[in-house]
Amino acid sequence: MKRPKISIIGCGVSGMTTGIVLLKEGYSVEIITEKLPEQTTSAVAAAIWLPYEIKPIELANKWSNISYQEFQKLANYPNTGISIIPTKLLLQKEEDAWWKAAIPNEFIRPLFPNELSVDSTCGYMVQAPLIETPIYLNYLLNTFHTLGGQILMKKVEDIVALSTEKELLINCAGLGSRELLHDQTMYAIQGQIVQLQASNKVPCVLAEYTFGAKGEELAYVVPRKDCVILGGTLVKYAEDTSPKEVVTEGIIKRCQELVKEIRGLPVKNIVVGLRPGRPTLRLERIDNLIHNYGHGGGGFTVSWGCALEVLELVEGRRIGF
Template sequence: MRLQGNPRVTVVGAGVIGLTTAIVLQEAGYEVEILTKALPPQTTSAVAGAIWLPFLARPVEKVARWSATTYFRLQAMAGAGVPGCAMVELQLFPAEDRLPPWAGLLPAGAIEALPADRLPSNCRHGWQVQAPMIDTPVYLRYLFDRFRENGGLVRLQTLEQEADFPLEKGWVVNCTGLGARALCHDEELYPVRGQLVKLMRREGLPFLVDERDLSVPTYVFSRQDAIIAGGTAEPNEWSTETDRGTIDGILERARRLVPALADLPVIGTLAGLRPARSTVRLERVPGTRLIHHYGHGGSGFTLAWGCAEEVLQLVREAEVS
């Protein structure tokens, strides 16, 4: 139900952060319009892996809380049969032999220690996590359609400077990701390139993430159309082209963890730029109706619902103050 007397909210950006934020505000009763220079699947979000797992995002305490909120939302969506969303058994091989900071916020039994016979060679510890898995193009289309079916407006427009935010219409939520570096002159924001390989799909392969070397995180996921193997974490690399040497390295690492990949032909390669920052920027500019909401690193799908709920809280708090 649309709230009476509430100003319009303009969400700038249509990646997973922008779409999720728009839906949360819309379903709280606000009239929401999205301004974006690109539609799914042309956004950076469509290139992502993507599984629920915090990566390259801080501050740790807030990230744990936001990611837990998102976990429960995605778990419910998977149970309801939402397209592109499913719960899977993820094998996680971390850099440190201790529970992740978000572990205590998950449901009982959602994370358990892996027995030694299920660990790769030279790996001393690992976790099995009941994790939401996102088939990104399918899920982004679902979010976009959900927003539109609820009456949301979408307008293609490129903003050149912060002064272009349409604050005269009401609230503006800046979800421009890496674009905020130029738009808001935020030099603290920088790209972390991730490269991945698509292989012909085969049933029965494990879902796994190896974080023992965070400069070259290795993962293997199944999508509806392909097996996804990655990856890299290359700071300050702006190119969205893949390179042969890196792709070969990804395949070597992934096949070492999952030997069955050796028989699968490569059907494509992709590269995307994660919007990284020392901390996620989620704040209202004092005295204005502008909220900045970007810098989620490699955790956009993991933080989206939790961060969107915080945006809604910021709007509500400002309206009653």
């Protein structure tokens, strides 16, 4: 049977991962995109493997588990920007660890009482994939090109017209899908992060609960090679991407209480990104248009699982992973 030529809208983590999976199966793939990876939301992410602000839970766990296994393989190659690091996840309620099912048993253990913070009552030490986004997005882009993928720089104005022109179109436009599809269920989830000077003495620690009266303040510390990321915020329906001084001060204070090793490290940069929020991630096929968007705060975490699900929709059969 003749294989369709595939066009993908979007060059963030979702579009590139989907493109690579399809190229490896022998499809001809082009990405049509308004922005290159370094200008996308994907470039702002921390990023650590953890299903967060992403639904439905059962599928998020399935896709996260598949991605976990793929990241374990990629961690064997230093040029990917992936490494597996001990990550302390602090909780206030055991039921908040809904993502436990996505982690193989040998890579997770409960925290001992002396490992908890003042605000937490339980938690887990997880061997979690760290995704150093500046390196990893480049790795994905290079892999996409090496496998023969093409990139066309263009803003898509009319997705319906484009889908009639193309043999098979895959929508990985992130928050751009709100305008493209008039998807009123989509919303921005604003996140500010602070980048400190890199240090190899800083552990990875994430509080899985919110701070502040509105529950919009987070605390997490992610040590990368180029910087230490401090997060953050989670403000639904906020669209402004300019950093706020008062927010920066709050992030640094909360993170210093969590991880004392960051004290004294100078600030390098402050960034704000808009996570593509949706009540549930959309991954479905309608005729020759496949949607893969609305990944919220977990786009990297589910990326390989979602890309394989797209492959199943392309081929119209269960491959079974």
